[in-house]
Amino acid sequence: MTPGLWRTRGERASVWPGRNWPLGSTWSEESTNFAVHAPRATAAWVCLFDDEGGEQRHRLTEQALGIWHGAIPGVRPGTRYGYRVAGPWDPTQGLRFNPNKLLLDPYARAVSGDLTTDPAIYGYDEHDHARMSDADSAPYVPRSVVVDETFDWGDDPPLRYRWRDTVVYELHVKGMTALHDRVPEELRGTYAGLATPAVIDYLKDLGVTAVELLPVHQFVSERSLVERGLCNYWGYNSIGFFAPHHAYSASGDGGQQVTEFKQMVKAFHAAGLEVILDVVYNHTAEAGADGPTLSFRGLDDRGFYCRVGDGVPSAPYQDSYWDVTGCGNTVNASNPGALRLILDSLRYWATEMHVDGFRFDLMSALTRVNHHVDMSSHLVTAIGQDPVLRHVKLIAEPWDASMDGYRVGEFPPPWVEWNDQYRDEIRDFWRNHTSGIRTVATRLAGSSDLYLDDGRSPYASINFLTAHDGFTLRDLVSYEQKHNEANGEDNRDGTDNNRSWNHGTEGESDDPALQVVRRRQAANMMATLCLSNGVPMITAGDERGRTQRGNNNAYAQDNEISWVDWRPDDAWLDVYEVTKTALRLRREHPALRQRHWFEGRPTIRGGPKDLAWLHPTGREMTGDDWNDPTLRAIGMFVSGSPLRAPGPRGEQQVDRSFMIWFNSDWLPQRIELPENDWVQTGEIVLSTDSRLPVGTHVKAGDRLSIGRRTVVVFRET
Numbered sequence: 001m002t003p004g005l006w007r008t009r010g011e012r013a014s015v016w017p018g019r020n021w022p023l024g025s026t027w028s029e030e031s032t033n034f035a036v037h038a039p040r041a042t043a044a045w046v047c048l049f050d051d052e053g054g055e056q057r058h059r060l061t062e063q064a065l066g067i068w069h070g071a072i073p074g075v076r077p078g079t080r081y082g083y084r085v086a087g088p089w090d091p092t093q094g095l096r097f098n099p100n101k102l103l104l105d106p107y108a109r110a111v112s113g114d115l116t117t118d119p120a121i122y123g124y125d126e127h128d129h130a131r132m133s134d135a136d137s138a139p140y141v142p143r144s145v146v147v148d149e150t151f152d153w154g155d156d157p158p159l160r161y162r163w164r165d166t167v168v169y170e171l172h173v174k175g176m177t178a179l180h181d182r183v184p185e186e187l188r189g190t191y192a193g194l195a196t197p198a199v200i201d202y203l204k205d206l207g208v209t210a211v212e213l214l215p216v217h218q219f220v221s222e223r224s225l226v227e228r229g230l231c232n233y234w235g236y237n238s239i240g241f242f243a244p245h246h247a248y249s250a251s252g253d254g255g256q257q258v259t260e261f262k263q264m265v266k267a268f269h270a271a272g273l274e275v276i277l278d279v280v281y282n283h284t285a286e287a288g289a290d291g292p293t294l295s296f297r298g299l300d301d302r303g304f305y306c307r308v309g310d311g312v313p314s315a316p317y318q319d320s321y322w323d324v325t326g327c328g329n330t331v332n333a334s335n336p337g338a339l340r341l342i343l344d345s346l347r348y349w350a351t352e353m354h355v356d357g358f359r360f361d362l363m364s365a366l367t368r369v370n371h372h373v374d375m376s377s378h379l380v381t382a383i384g385q386d387p388v389l390r391h392v393k394l395i396a397e398p399w400d401a402s403m404d405g406y407r408v409g410e411f412p413p414p415w416v417e418w419n420d421q422y423r424d425e426i427r428d429f430w431r432n433h434t435s436g437i438r439t440v441a442t443r444l445a446g447s448s449d450l451y452l453d454d455g456r457s458p459y460a461s462i463n464f465l466t467a468h469d470g471f472t473l474r475d476l477v478s479y480e481q482k483h484n485e486a487n488g489e490d491n492r493d494g495t496d497n498n499r500s501w502n503h504g505t506e507g508e509s510d511d512p513a514l515q516v517v518r519r520r521q522a523a524n525m526m527a528t529l530c531l532s533n534g535v536p537m538i539t540a541g542d543e544r545g546r547t548q549r550g551n552n553n554a555y556a557q558d559n560e561i562s563w564v565d566w567r568p569d570d571a572w573l574d575v576y577e578v579t580k581t582a583l584r585l586r587r588e589h590p591a592l593r594q595r596h597w598f599e600g601r602p603t604i605r606g607g608p609k610d611l612a613w614l615h616p617t618g619r620e621m622t623g624d625d626w627n628d629p630t631l632r633a634i635g636m637f638v639s640g641s642p643l644r645a646p647g648p649r650g651e652q653q654v655d656r657s658f659m660i661w662f663n664s665d666w667l668p669q670r671i672e673l674p675e676n677d678w679v680q681t682g683e684i685v686l687s688t689d690s691r692l693p694v695g696t697h698v699k700a701g702d703r704l705s706i707g708r709r710t711v712v713v714f715r716e717t
Helices: 173-177 197-206 223-227 256-270 296-304 336-351 378-385 420-430 437-444 512-531 573-588
Strands: 024-027 031-037 043-049 055-060 062-064 067-073 080-086 110-112 128-132 143-145 168-171 210-213 217-219 238-244 274-279 357-360 393-396 416-419 461-464 535-539 611-614 633-638 658-663 669-672 681-687 697-699 703-706 710-716
Touching: 031 080, 031 296, 031 336, 043 067, 055 067, 080 296, 110 238, 168 173, 173 197, 197 573, 238 256, 238 336, 256 274, 274 336, 274 393, 296 336, 336 378, 416 420, 420 437, 420 461, 420 512, 437 633, 512 535, 512 573, 512 658, 512 710, 535 573, 573 681, 573 710, 633 669, 658 669
Parallel strands: 168 210, 168 535, 210 274, 274 357, 357 393, 393 416, 416 461, 461 535
Antiparallel strands: 024 031, 031 067, 043 055, 043 080, 062 067, 080 143, 110 143, 217 238, 611 633, 633 658, 658 710, 669 703, 681 697, 681 710
């Protein structure tokens, strides 16, 4: 039995009135307060469990503002609990109360145990969906946990790197260390494993400033995956928006995962690394109307989820879930209860867990008001006004699963966005399928066509070439077709729009010449990403040649397909070195990470243009050049004398100037370094062309040959 749960075995503790705030379970030495939002319910119970699964039910007699509440003395941290809620059973009206179903506390700080697929987890009778199931779900569902949130943060203030100084590294908590030979075996795949020197030192050496963790909110696997012997690896199937996913805890699931997560954040901060969470508020693991009853459906199904007829005047009520997430349901962020939960969850992670920002999965779904995308929606407005949340990093995935949800370039400040147009255009450039060199230049300079017109800065663009969803960088240069057979869906899942190039042979190859070409192309793309204006995001392992064997939808692959391979014999260390060098140049030179838009004119009278685009002949690009469909090489001159942006005290900033040449042609390009007053001498500081090594000195007027499919960076001396 859990120590301190009851005074004596079998004795029911009295239920005090307690209070209706804060929501969730709040422990004190005197009692634990329970409060749950279920506005249409007629009765609610807190159910406490001992270690053998024995249950005691305590009816909550108080209700205020739709919140059932009560305090129970003697309940200690580590106690497992859940709710049972009674009310009308009328699925035609979106009412699915069923006291036979044990419900997770939406505000639970920790979750213990796993979900077992069984008919009992569904609110309806398996033979007649219109009838309420009388099977008890308690043996098959996870429990909420009472948590003591005391933690010594010491001097752990938020890092608050400016966006222009930020480099994001997207990683999976388990996948990052599951195969890491320098992480203790018992810590691999856990929060504690991420906090080890082997990981932190690696990230620092590479030069990133922030880790973006794939979902760590408590999640469960879909029934369809379980039946195929798979699991939801990525975690985009949340059910607990305050609880760190317990499977990533090396110390236990009785609340220890909360402490372990905080220790991880503290370790990252001590190393100067921010922590950003990928959060999935747009839908839950309860899926559509035929999904399980795990939490929200049993508390406020009609209010929490969007319905087809919502917001349509005089339309009859329909119990059809409105789904723009592709996961069976869409959370109704306009509903006061759902809106409060999202905001409370965000503030909790920012204040109590010390995370530095959030990347919102399918953010367009959460802006919906009466089904329409609205950038003045309840959630966007509330976050913008919140004294805590408006100062953390806010990243939107600016689309959802619908056609009208694609809103790249439309989110208001202080939001920044994943820029898939950058991804597509740069991929196309390096495989010689670009729509034009003008568009490539626009992406390199920060995508002003998307962000300048509404007053946003270049850092509003999160530039990326790969992400968890799609090919890895190595696979991008090795496969032209997806190979998702391991997912058990006959290779039908995953996108066919890969914009990839296998360079003549599908898949891995032992051909040394082919390997050289592929590695150089990967290095080209990493250099391009790191030196483009905007915020670069690197997918874990891309810098060292991680492969998923052609799987571009590895959401269900909790195995070597998805995990980072740390073996040195298969690592693309040359790509790593190019990435590290490019990030170092970016970090050391503010000219390569500017917050003001380039204007194509001098910053000071008589000075060089802040940005100039160069034709291989050495002249500035003309109108005809921009419209030349055969042009596949371009030079980008970035002036540092001086920068347009002032220093922190208003002083004029001066940096060295750079000239970056990108050649995606299959032939070498003869280039001429311009003869003008901009730069007289320079040296090569990054190169993927073996014939133009780092350290080579050049001067104005030099004629050089840039190798085929290469990047060469010149810095003023």
